[in-house]
Amino acid sequence: MATVEALVAGSITADTVIDQAAPSKRWGRLGLLVPAGLLLIVGFVVPLVIMLWYAFTDPSVGFGNFAWYLGDAVQQRILLRTFTTAVNVTVVCLLLGYPYAYAMVAAGPKLRAVLTLLVLVPFWTSLMVRTFAWVILLQDHGPLQSLLATVGLGQIPLIRTNLGVVIGMSQVLLPFFVLPLYAVMTNIDRRLILASSSLGAGPLTSFFRIWLPLSLPGVGAGSLIVFISSLGFYVTPALLGSPGNSLISQQIFTQVNGLLQWGRAGTMGVVLIVITLAILAILALVIGRSTSTIKGVR
Amino acid sequence: MRKPVARMWNGALWLFCALVALWLAAPSLIVIPLSLTDKPSFSFPPTGWSTRWYTNFFQDPSWVGALASSLQVGALVAIVATIAGTAAAAALTRSAFRGQQTVNAILLAPMIAPVIVVAVGLYALFLRANLLGTTLGFVIAHSVLALPFVIIPVTASLNGFDRRLESAAAMCGANRWTTFRQVTLPLVAPGVISGALFAFVTSFDEVVLSLFIQSPYLQTLPVKMYASVTRDTDPTIAAAATLILGLTTVLTLTITLYIARRNRVR
Structure with a gap:
């Protein structure tokens, strides 16, 4: 998972040497892609194609599933709830992750x-260990509920609620927000802050006019990863939420497992993708656009 | 006048970060005390201590079987994904061809695609191919997820080394295989080894795909845990969680220390 950082940073942009070898050698090199390609086809492409196929053909050919x-x-309602949950998780990650990433940059x-x-x-x-830990923490009469009761908030139900799902998911996904943001923040030229304060800007002005705009690409990348992962998350909501x-x-799971509605499951898969x-x-x-304008300003 | 205010802001920031750090690290650790409870419930914090859940774990054939399956699948995935991923990384760094960006994107796509959709599709495919609950099925499914974790570090180490060394070896009369074995491989070894370990950890932790392609005859440890959490309140799960936590921590620390030492030697 640590690779997410690399992925966000634009990942594998190999400074490739243009290959001037003979065509046969070149094909030999492309042959090196065959094992990985086969794996991807069997384990990734074919499953997705099957889902697409089901969406349009099961039980009958056409757009029946999409009409349904x-x-x-x-x-x-479920789609809306999925969206709201993903937005909530992203916002929690933003609120907790931004100061944390900033502290990582500012620290010795x-x-x-x-x-x-x-x-x-x-x-x-x-992931299974962490979700299990949240089952323990959020359970009725569990540690978190007793803590909230001691503070005077009463017996708030946590497990089997959307609140519990958001709490668990944002803890699981927070690192995916912090790491890309940290990567962007370390690259901000800190002399810009010095320059702005020497021109008379207070710390708040420096923060809002220099630091915040320059860190926005990291916020975007982190939010994107968290939001997209939240949309398709299965294990954590399945164990912390309720039907x-x-x-x-x-x-999607219910349609396949309980109802054998492959077409409907395929349709939801298509919607999600x-x-x-x-x-x-x-x-x-x-x-x-925002990075290019920032570069333009520079 | 600004100084005390600034100090207050700083204090608030560090306090906030300490709380976030606690929230990041602490939850997973509670499985350790829970695994040592003496009561057959998840009540936390435990009031008495015993090691009975570990005894239970190692005496129950279904838990031991799940651990053995996880280790076996993980080792096979480490081999398959490392070979396929290293070859792909070599192809991607050594030659420029049309559509290279597309190939990159496709190789990394499994990291972004919603796993649940892939999982249901895999279930449909394996159902027809009779691969449900087979080691081969698990190895294929996990290797796809592990590929990016091999490709990325290997690509990084391939990009990081001086390719003139290979030309020098060739000029000294080494053939391609000797050059690869004596020059290229030792130099990219750190990337390959950390890729292999990451591949193992990816497989060892994987739960969503595994839930769909398992059968009662072959379950990995996370699948067994999932089934157990939904069915009963048995702290043996906490013992299993602690074992997973311990094993993955040791492996990741090994990778980190190994890479750190390699870098220092250079």
Whole structure:
């Protein structure tokens, strides 16, 4: 998961040497892609194609499944709930992650190592272990509920509620927000802050006019990853939520497992992927534009 | 006049960060005390201590079987994904060809695609191919997810080394295989080894795909945990969680220390 950082930073942009070898050698090199390609085809492409196929052919050929999906009020509510949950998780990550990433940049080397380590701990902790831990923490009469009761908030139900899902998911996804943001913040030229304060700007003005705009690409990248991952998250909402407030991923599972409605599951899969791609495309445009204007200002 | 205000802001920032750090790291750690509870419930904090849940874990064939399956699948995934990923990284860094960006994007796509959709599709495919609950099925599914974790570090180390060394070896009369074995491989070894370890950890932790492609005959440890959480309140899960936590921590620390030492030697 640590690779997300690389992924956000534009990832594998190998400074490739133009290959001037003989064509046969070149094909030999492309042959190196065959094992990975086969794996991807069997384990990734074919499954997605099967889902697409089901969406349009099961139980009958046509747009029947999509008509059902768009006409079913329950599905609309679930999609809306999935979106709201993803937005909430992203906002929580933004509120907790931005100051944390800032502190990572501002800290001395030793403290920074500690803060980095703490962000990486969840990375090497299994998703199942962390979700199980949240089942314990959020359970009725569990530690968190007793804590809230001591503070005087009463017995707030946490597990099997959307609140519990948001709490668990934002903890699981926070590192995905902090790491890309940290990567962007370390590259901000801090002399710009010095320059602005020597020109008479107070700390708040410097922050809002220099630091915040320059860190926005990191905020965009982090939010994007968190938001998209939230949309398709399965294990955490399935264990911390309830069937009554299920998200789209749980619905996909139910359609296949309980109802054997492959076509409907395929349709929801298509909806989820189309939405994901659309968000990626929009944010890529926005981030591209904002970085280019910042570079223009520089 | 500004100084005390600034100090207050700083104090607030550090306090806030300490709380966030606690929120990041602490939750997973509670499985450790819970695994040592003496009561057959998830009540936390525990009031008495015992190691009975570890005894239970190692005496129950279904838990031990799940651990063995996880280790076996993880080791196979480490081999398959490392070979396929290293080859792909070599192809991607050594030659420029049309559509390279597309190939990059496709190789990394499994990291972004909603896993649930892939999982249901895989279930449909494996149902027909009779691969549900087979080691081969698990290895294929996990290797796809592990590929990016191999490709990225190997690409980084391939980009990081001086390719004139290879030409020098060739000029000294080494053939391609000897050059690869004696020059290229030792130099990219750190990337390959950390890729292999990450691949193992990815497989060892994977739960969503595994839930769909499992069968009662072959369950990995996270799948067994998932089933157990939904069914009963048995702290043996906490013992399993602690074991997973311990193993992945040791492996990740190994990777980190190994890379740190390699860098220092250079």
